[in-house]
Amino acid sequence: MKGNTKHHANNHHEIELPHGRLHVFANPDVFGAFEPKVYEMADNNLRIPRSMYMSYTPDAHVGVGTCIGTTAVWRMRDGFVSPSIVGVDIGCGMRVHLTPLHKRDIQDPAVRRKLIEAIERYVPTNERTNSNYADIDIMDVVRHGLRGLPDKYVPDARWLTHVEEATFKFDHDFLSELPARIRRNAHGQLGTLGSGNHFIELQAIEIDEGRRETGEGWGLFDGQVVVMIHSGSRAWGAMLGREHTKSLKETMALWGISNPDPNLVYAPAVSHEGKAYLNLMYSALNFAVSNRHMIAFGVRQAFKDVFGEAIELPVLYDLMHNYALKEFHRNEPMLVHRKGATRALPPGHFMNTMAYKTTGHPALIPGSMGTASYIMVGRDEGAKNFYSICHGAGRLRSRRATKELVTVDAFAQSLRVGTEDEILVNHRTLETILDECPQAYKDVDQIIDSVVGAKLADVVARCKPMAVIKGV
């Protein structure tokens, strides 16, 4: 399957597959470790007509229909949209809040335990539907995003401006096509964490010397405690994605379009089916950004409980890694799918939100529970990859394989349990979250090295976990 490969400098590989060209950004070690199946998947995706561009970030791994780590671009006017390329965790993304605290302020495990307990009081992590915010109209949220939230839940203006997008505008008429049970099942989920790889972490940061000016300009300092949040659109996006994948399968059969991978579905962006999906996907993006906002609001309350009313947690940034966005590239409106890929715009780029126009915005990249996460910033050279970088470490092995292979003891050791710099976890036993252990993920430092070496982005700060909150 893997055809001729042209290796460029800067970790950039161009692979000629039977149905088109795949770009891969990875250092030699990471590139060498890619499974053959990812090329088969890329080729199936390249069968979709009029593809303008397709690439893998170094964290790419096999997913349903399309690999996680894919950037796939079509022109708006004659291109395609694919629910399979977006994936079902629509709008999943990252958010970071700064604190005025130094890591020594929370070094005492008793303080961190208190914080974990307080956060769990405000952010439901176990039950599926028990939002603390019954007074928020979910339809306002999906229509207007952050601007659909009551004022009392917006602590300051930054919470509306330091985000990739506060409101995704779309044609609200398409909401009438929404199956009623999606509305029902998403009720009461706003501000809840979800499960799987979703988390809230308290981290201590180290600014990278090469980008100290950028970091300090953003309000970062060495040893600073930050809160990193990873969550998505919960049931709203999951059900929407599944619904449209199912109905598009039938529509494709009707149109006489087929793909060797039955899990890979797509429609012309201008068709009714394509437009319906795109518009409703934006409702899920509105839900997702609002969900992370309300999780952060809960975390802020928890910090006030522990450290007093005066403490504030300004938002650094909120951005996503699962979506399809209309973006202007190469003098044309394009539809850019990012499935497990993060936009990292460089300083001065016109698509940057106002607050980060001159510096470029923070690109937030989670590691795994026991390893560092990263705050990065895009470079001009990222244009060659439509400004996409990795979305995290990327899974190394499946949840099942992880549970068979890794012991609870090994997991505990990787969290330094029993030592004074133990990474605290909200779970009584590590057994319940064994499939999320660091051993389940690729080496994040290798992934970041690949991105930096490809000149797609620079590291601004490393964030080391001190406490982890996960759902089940």
Add this chain to the structure above:
DNA sequence: ATGTGC
């Protein structure tokens, strides 16, 4: 990822 379901 996720309404617990074909």
